[in-house]
Amino acid sequence: MQHTFVIGETEHEGFLSRRGDGYVLHVGETAIPIALTDAERGAQLLHLGAESSRVLIAPDGDLVHVHIDGMTFTVRYVDPVRRYGSQAGAAAEDVAEAPMPGVVIALHVKEGQSVTAGETLMVIESMKLETAIKAWRDGAVAAVHVGVGQTFQRGAPLLELAPA
Amino acid sequence: MRRIESKIDTASEEFRLNWKHNRGLADALKARHHAARRERPARDLERLSRQNKMFVRDRIELLLDPGTPFLELSTLAANTEYGGEVPGAGIVSGIGIVEGREVIIHADDASVKGGAWYPLSVKKIVRTLDIAIENRLPVVHLCDSAGGFLPLQADLFADRYLAGRIFRNQSILSKLGVQQVAIVLGHCTAGGAYIPALSEYSVIVRGTGAIFLGGPPLVKAATGEDVTVDDLGGADVHTRISGTADYPATSEAQAIAIARELVGQTQRPTKLNVERIAPEPPHYDPDELYGVIPRDIKVQFDVRELIARLVDGSRFHEYQPAYGTTLVCGFAHIWGFKVGILGNNGVLFNDSSLKGAHFMQLCNQSRVPMIFLQNITGYMVGRDYEHRGITKDGAKMIMAVSGSEVPKITVICNGSFGAGNYGMAGRAFDPRFLFMWPQSQISVMGAEQAANVLADIKIRQLSREGKSLSPAEIAAIREPILDEYRRQQSAYYSTSHLWDDGILDPTDTRNALAMTISVALNAPIDRPHYGVFRM
Numbered sequence: 001m002q003h004t005f006v007i008g009e010t011e012h013e014g015f016l017s018r019r020g021d022g023y024v025l026h027v028g029e030t031a032i033p034i035a036l037t038d039a040e041r042g043a044q045l046l047h048l049g050a051e052s053s054r055v056l057i058a059p060d061g062d063l064v065h066v067h068i069d070g071m072t073f074t075v076r077y078v079d080p081v082r083r084y085g086s087q088a089g090a091a092a093e094d095v096a097e098a099p100m101p102g103v104v105i106a107l108h109v110k111e112g113q114s115v116t117a118g119e120t121l122m123v124i125e126s127m128k129l130e131t132a133i134k135a136w137r138d139g140a141v142a143a144v145h146v147g148v149g150q151t152f153q154r155g156a157p158l159l160e161l162a163p164a
Numbered sequence: 165m166r167r168i169e170s171k172i173d174t175a176s177e178e179f180r181l182n183w184k185h186n187r188g189l190a191d192a193l194k195a196r197h198h199a200a201r202r203e204r205p206a207r208d209l210e211r212l213s214r215q216n217k218m219f220v221r222d223r224i225e226l227l228l229d230p231g232t233p234f235l236e237l238s239t240l241a242a243n244t245e246y247g248g249e250v251p252g253a254g255i256v257s258g259i260g261i262v263e264g265r266e267v268i269i270h271a272d273d274a275s276v277k278g279g280a281w282y283p284l285s286v287k288k289i290v291r292t293l294d295i296a297i298e299n300r301l302p303v304v305h306l307c308d309s310a311g312g313f314l315p316l317q318a319d320l321f322a323d324r325y326l327a328g329r330i331f332r333n334q335s336i337l338s339k340l341g342v343q344q345v346a347i348v349l350g351h352c353t354a355g356g357a358y359i360p361a362l363s364e365y366s367v368i369v370r371g372t373g374a375i376f377l378g379g380p381p382l383v384k385a386a387t388g389e390d391v392t393v394d395d396l397g398g399a400d401v402h403t404r405i406s407g408t409a410d411y412p413a414t415s416e417a418q419a420i421a422i423a424r425e426l427v428g429q430t431q432r433p434t435k436l437n438v439e440r441i442a443p444e445p446p447h448y449d450p451d452e453l454y455g456v457i458p459r460d461i462k463v464q465f466d467v468r469e470l471i472a473r474l475v476d477g478s479r480f481h482e483y484q485p486a487y488g489t490t491l492v493c494g495f496a497h498i499w500g501f502k503v504g505i506l507g508n509n510g511v512l513f514n515d516s517s518l519k520g521a522h523f524m525q526l527c528n529q530s531r532v533p534m535i536f537l538q539n540i541t542g543y544m545v546g547r548d549y550e551h552r553g554i555t556k557d558g559a560k561m562i563m564a565v566s567g568s569e570v571p572k573i574t575v576i577c578n579g580s581f582g583a584g585n586y587g588m589a590g591r592a593f594d595p596r597f598l599f600m601w602p603q604s605q606i607s608v609m610g611a612e613q614a615a616n617v618l619a620d621i622k623i624r625q626l627s628r629e630g631k632s633l634s635p636a637e638i639a640a641i642r643e644p645i646l647d648e649y650r651r652q653q654s655a656y657y658s659t660s661h662l663w664d665d666g667i668l669d670p671t672d673t674r675n676a677l678a679m680t681i682s683v684a685l686n687a688p689i690d691r692p693h694y695g696v697f698r699m
Binding site: 062079081099100101118125126127128129130132153154 | 511
């Protein structure tokens with residue numbers, strides 16, 4: 001699998017492989033010898049095939065800022081598990097199910113009420129633990145299945161948001 | 165490995181209140197550490213300078229390589245015992261760097277009761293040497309002790325893990341080829357005399373250092389012989405005549421210089437070959453841990469928020485992310501060392517227990533040290549869960565954790581209740597190190613639950629006799645139980661009794677883990693093998 005990078009707005013694929021003492025850059029069907037050597041004043045020389053260019057490289061977490069030929073580019077590495085995962089586009093669930101058996105100790109919303117993601121909808125208690133059931137997305141409360149003081153089993157529906 | 169995406173809103177009121185609360189607890193911990201380390205009655209410090217002796221902290225500073233970290237262990241031992249008058253149990257224990265080598269230090273603190281050994285002092289020295297054995301750490305002993313604290317002799321002398329164990333552990337270390345250097349800076353009386361005698365090398369300071377089985381008063385009483393300290397067991401007696409000590413020194417500083425030279429000659433251990441990459445700081449600031457930990461121990465939070473603030477780049481490869489979700493398992497790096505992490509995200513169910521046992525086997529198979537982040541109220545109770553075998557699934561975790569060969573390090577981050585403590589590598593399961601956070605609590609069940617159970621028993625007893633209790637009478641039963649539980653489940657009580665290796669400021673945890681992983685790799689480990697898992 002190729003590595004994926006975003007430069008500016010565009011996705012690029014490429015891969016580095018070892019060959020002899022150095023590396024080869026694979027882009028599409030082409031394979032070009034590539035090397036990076038130290039140059040004066042903190043700069044480096046990027047050797048790509050027969051050409052050499054002076055570059056300044058500044059890593060910043062998952063980003064790398066590259067200054068080359070009078071222009072600056074920001075290169076972002078795209079994690080493949082995330083990249084291919086997001087394409088699956090699973091629909092968000094509408095129902096909050098009880099993570100464990102317990103009892104409702106607080107209810108903060110009514111049916112029909114609008115909620116924003118992260119807002120606490122209900123607090124349940126089980127095995128000495130209080131767990132806040134928070135809105136997992138923006139939406140409207142479609143149904144409240146259990147009230148304060150009511151007990152429930154694991155997997156029981158607690159609350160529902162109207163389909164987005 | 166992907167970065168954990170934190171869902172914590174650091175601008176929220178909740179975060180701010182948590183931060184303030186937990187930062188306050190960390191500050192209180194620092195103040196207590198400082199008091200235990202440095203604050204002494206003036207007369208005790210004056211006595212030391214009159215005797216021409218250095219304060220234990222200054223000795224240790226002179227011994228260590230400047231600018232290197234020192235991980236002190238069990239600083240608050242004995243803080244709830246002996247009327248609070250024996251800070252640190254009169255012993256300093258810790259891991260530091262001497263001549264570029266990792267060593268563990270045992271130092272008697274003569275500013276506390278003349279360095280007398282209390283029962284918890286003995287426990288702390290034995291633990292220090294257990295750490296040396298388990299992690300093949302060379303030991304430097306700084307000896308300056310009046311001997312066992314006689315009024316409590318029954319609690320420190322005869323049993324298996326009491327004073328004799330110190331000398332047994334020294335002998336085992338020697339047998340394993342782990343070297344010890346003893347510096348005799350004060351008296352080594354009675355049992356204490358064996359510490360330099362059982363060390364590979366010993367240095368003794370002329371004038372202040374002395375080694376003898378019985379001091380001059382005891383000799384006088386036993387045989388009537390009149391003898392001075394120097395003539396009985398001083399530096400010249402032992403380095404010229406008896407051969408009990410090896411090197412005479414003219415000052416404490418010279419003795420420490422000789423000891424450094426000796427440590428510098430020890431063979432460097434071959435570290436266990438685990439994956440190591442270039443370290444990277446966490447993407448999320450560890451300071452945010454204060455805002456993540458809830459103010460109320462009952463409030464649930466996502467352990468991934470802790471992991472994100474402990475591991476390199478906040479990157480975490482989560483194993484079985486959709487199965488047994490109340491136990492989060494996965495791989496990460498801490499200061500470049502690859503580790504397997506198990507962190508609680510709620511009650512342990514059948515599936516989370518199976519996942520935990522399985523993940524421990526994976527870590528053993530690939531020789532990855534394991535980090536346990538405990539926040540556990542226990543295994544799920546109830547008919548459904550018993551029918552599904554919650555007890556035998558918990559037993560699988562215990563079998564896996566007990567049989568593990570790779571080093572385990574446990575941090576009790578919040579609650580540690582009931583059998584959850586066992587399955588998650590509690591003290592009894594030989595983690596190489598176990599630390600607690602200041603707000604954490606540990607007990608066989610929660611205080612409320614215990615008080616209710618005990619009150620129920622009393623009520624039923626009385627109802628059989630045809631009597632009933634008023635609410636006030638029930639409260640009178642519950643309250644003392646609650647108070648006692650709250651006292652005994654606090655991290656300070658735990659650390660006072662050496663149930664752990666110290667309370668950590670959450671923001672120091674990453675560094676402490678890295679140092680302890682590094683020393684844990686000194687010891688060779690066996691191939692993975694276990695007992696019988698009840699299927």
